[in-house]
Amino acid sequence: MKSEIGKLYIELNEEFNFYAPIKVKGNLEFKKILNPDDIVLDYYNSKVPPKEILFPKTDILFEYKTDGKNVTEIIERTDLDEKNIIFGIRPCDAHSFVILETFFAFGDVEDEIFLKKRANSLIIGIGCNTPRSTCFCTSIEGHPFMKDDMDIFLVDLGEKYLVEGISEKGKELMSRLKWLSDADRKDIKKARELYEQAEHSIETKLDLKDINKILDPHFEHPIWAEISDICIGCGTCSFLCPTCTCFDVIDEMDQYHNKGRRFRIWDTCQFCLYTLHTSGHNPRDSCIERCRNRILHKFCYYPENYNMLGCVGCGRCIQLCPVNNDLRVIIEKLNSIKTKKEEKVSA
Amino acid sequence: MVISVSIESENRDIENSMKETARALLKEKKVDVIIGYSKGTVPLSSAPILIRNVDEVERLVWNNLCYINLAKYLVPRIPQLIDPEKGDLNVGIITKGCVGRALIHLRTENQINLENVIMIGIPCNGIINRKKIEKEIGENEILELFTSGNEIIVKGKDFEKKFSFEDYVNELCKVCKIKAPPKIKELQGSYVGECQEVSSIDDNFEDLTEFESKPTVEKWNYIKDTLQTCTRCYACREACPMCYCKLCFVDQNKPIWFQKTTEISDIISFHLVRAMHLAGRCVACGACSSVCPVGIDLNLINRKLEKIVKERFDFTSGIDASKMPPMMEYSMDDAEEFMLEED
Numbered sequence: 001m002k003s004e005i006g007k008l009y010i011e012l013n014e015e016f017n018f019y020a021p022i023k024v025k026g027n028l029e030f031k032k033i034l035n036p037d038d039i040v041l042d043y044y045n046s047k048v049p050p051k052e053i054l055f056p057k058t059d060i061l062f063e064y065k066t067d068g069k070n071v072t073e074i075i076e077r078t079d080l081d082e083k084n085i086i087f088g089i090r091p092c093d094a095h096s097f098v099i100l101e102t103f104f105a106f107g108d109v110e111d112e113i114f115l116k117k118r119a120n121s122l123i124i125g126i127g128c129n130t131p132r133s134t135c136f137c138t139s140i141e142g143h144p145f146m147k148d149d150m151d152i153f154l155v156d157l158g159e160k161y162l163v164e165g166i167s168e169k170g171k172e173l174m175s176r177l178k179w180l181s182d183a184d185r186k187d188i189k190k191a192r193e194l195y196e197q198a199e200h201s202i203e204t205k206l207d208l209k210d211i212n213k214i215l216d217p218h219f220e221h222p223i224w225a226e227i228s229d230i231c232i233g234c235g236t237c238s239f240l241c242p243t244c245t246c247f248d249v250i251d252e253m254d255q256y257h258n259k260g261r262r263f264r265i266w267d268t269c270q271f272c273l274y275t276l277h278t279s280g281h282n283p284r285d286s287c288i289e290r291c292r293n294r295i296l297h298k299f300c301y302y303p304e305n306y307n308m309l310g311c312v313g314c315g316r317c318i319q320l321c322p323v324n325n326d327l328r329v330i331i332e333k334l335n336s337i338k339t340k341k342e343e344k345v346s347a
Numbered sequence: 348m349v350i351s352v353s354i355e356s357e358n359r360d361i362e363n364s365m366k367e368t369a370r371a372l373l374k375e376k377k378v379d380v381i382i383g384y385s386k387g388t389v390p391l392s393s394a395p396i397l398i399r400n401v402d403e404v405e406r407l408v409w410n411n412l413c414y415i416n417l418a419k420y421l422v423p424r425i426p427q428l429i430d431p432e433k434g435d436l437n438v439g440i441i442t443k444g445c446v447g448r449a450l451i452h453l454r455t456e457n458q459i460n461l462e463n464v465i466m467i468g469i470p471c472n473g474i475i476n477r478k479k480i481e482k483e484i485g486e487n488e489i490l491e492l493f494t495s496g497n498e499i500i501v502k503g504k505d506f507e508k509k510f511s512f513e514d515y516v517n518e519l520c521k522v523c524k525i526k527a528p529p530k531i532k533e534l535q536g537s538y539v540g541e542c543q544e545v546s547s548i549d550d551n552f553e554d555l556t557e558f559e560s561k562p563t564v565e566k567w568n569y570i571k572d573t574l575q576t577c578t579r580c581y582a583c584r585e586a587c588p589m590c591y592c593k594l595c596f597v598d599q600n601k602p603i604w605f606q607k608t609t610e611i612s613d614i615i616s617f618h619l620v621r622a623m624h625l626a627g628r629c630v631a632c633g634a635c636s637s638v639c640p641v642g643i644d645l646n647l648i649n650r651k652l653e654k655i656v657k658e659r660f661d662f663t664s665g666i667d668a669s670k671m672p673p674m675m676e677y678s679m680d681d682a683e684e685f686m687l688e689e690d
Contacts, residue, residue, distance in 0.1 A: 042486055048641070057578060057579070130504075230420075236580045236640045239579075240580075272598065286425075286426050288426060
């Protein structure tokens with residue numbers, strides 16, 4: 001039963017940090033729950049993606065003490081071994097965790113902070129019964145009911161949830177919850193219906209097949225000036241993107257108290273400092289190069305480096321761009337380069 | 348006889364005359380490009396657009412969601428408005444009151460050459476407070492929003508709600524006297540359309556009375572509470588026509604002036620320092636609050652500064668190009684009372 005969410009919280013709260021959707025200043029956010037009555041169960045999705053649980057906007061890497069001259073002690077983080085439950089995220093955001101993990105584990109140096117937190121997190125996701133008009137997960141091989149990236153998958157049947165264990169971790173946790181009752185045939189049938197309904201309600205269909213092959217040879221195409229003309233250069237699209245990973249590392253020294261800390265904050269390729277060289281030269285000097293980088297990173301470099309798209313189709317950047325520079329329109333414009341070319345060949 | 352005109356029909360009239368003017372300007376080659384608004388692809392939005400051909404003029408719209416201040420694209424000029432050979436293009440710009448104020452104030456600050464800019468003045472009838480409507484609708488998806496008569500109609504999958512325009516227009520628009528860009532004598536030629544100051548609106552900053560009556564602790568709590576969800580995406584700054592610094596104070600990193608974390612102290616220092624930089628410069632367009640992805644309302648803070656500047660220096664930004672803004676002028680007899688006051 002949905003009303004048993006409080007029971008779930010009480011049972012798991014001591015062992016896990018329990019993250020779930022709540023309302024903060026009118027916005028839905030995934031936050032650590034202190035009171036189970038705060039949990040919101042009817043929602044589309046959050047504005048700020050749940051990536052902030054594993055990759056917070058401001059993340060202290062370590063703190064240190066000095067004797068006024070030299071560092072005398074480094075205080076490492078102790079919270080990384082804590083176990084987390086992330087409740088209520090949508091399939092698109094669960095998939096974003098896979099993309100983030102690929103990025104943070106890539107290369108010789110692994111990002112321990114992210115990966116430890118990720119390994120200690122158990123995801124209880126909920127299928128998307130009513131995708132928004134801006135959702136396009138089915139265009140990137142996702143689905144509003146995709147359960148592969150979760151540990152436990154729930155289907156919202158109205159009064160109750162249909163619960164399915166996906167990973168070993170998830171199944172093990174489920175076996176501990178003795179009060180769960182067996183699903184009957186009617187429930188499973190209803191879940192199936194909701195699955196189909198959700199799939200059909202996604203209207204946005206984007207052609208992203210082979211888009212990297214169009215993008216790669218058109219780095220200098222004049223279309224980028226057109227795509228970026230109204231962009232004002234804020235960080236909304238990338239800060240609200242569940243797959244954007246860029247960060248800036250900053251040292252802060254408090255010389256009056258002989259201590260300091262190193263932390264990272266979100267950064268984005270849309271900002272003027274992002275690729276600014278110490279010489280003063282910036283290879284991405286205007287919005288044209290910056291917008292291009294964002295698109296290429298997601299739809300060209302990700303497929304080439306990791307064999308996956310760097311987008312999950314959640315539609316946040318479409319919903320909240322201040323100047324309505326719609327990603328769907330951008331993709332259409334880029335695809336039109338291909339069709340124009342084909343016309344030329346056939347003519 | 349009083350003829351009551353609805354918002355809906357006003358919008359239609361504005362849009363038609365705006366298109367007519369735009370067509371004429373492009374045909375007569377008085378401008379190379381027109382910056383205006385087009386219909387947004389999601390409800391509650393509009394998209395700025397650059398129009399270069401007469402046939403594209405049809406895409407221009409005027410509705411009460413045209414919240415972006417288009418002056419932003421001229422200071423600094425975006426590369427799309429500069430021809431590599433000819434230099435600065437002749438630009439026509441759809442100018443509601445606050446866009447006009449921005450352009451005039453930017454000229455006072457020597458940031459813009461208005462010689463190759465033609466303002467297509469329109470009598471703005473107010474911008475809808477989209478964040479307020481979003482909050483009312485809550486966790487439902489809005490699929491359509493339009494004005495019908497004097498009402499805002501919001502439609503979703505299984506709901507339809509009506510809001511009165513009067514109540515859901517931006518607070519700033521309610522007290523705005525400068526619906527259309529103010530005229531300046533020497534630039535008479537660059538105006539098209541009706542431009543006037545609405546003298547019937549008496550702005551005595553009554554909207555601030557309640558806030559001002561609160562004790563200091565409560566004021567501080569309001570500021571903390573309002574700003575706490577900030578993600579530091581800087582949409583407010585980037586949408587602001589007055590934030591044209593090449594390197595914002597918060598981006599100074601040689602050495603670092605301000606920290607950029609999302610801890611409340613850093614969030615507050617960014618927003619309050621930015622607000623101070625806008626004292627006597629803010630043109631009350633409300634774009635910062637309209638674009639904030641997490642719905643932070645900065646208007647109250649900016650209004651308070653507008654009031655202080657008005658009271659102490661009798662200055663309103665962007666109205667009289669010949670009057671020196673107080674923050675740009677040094678005066679020996681400046682009383683500097685603020686230094687002695689606590690609040």
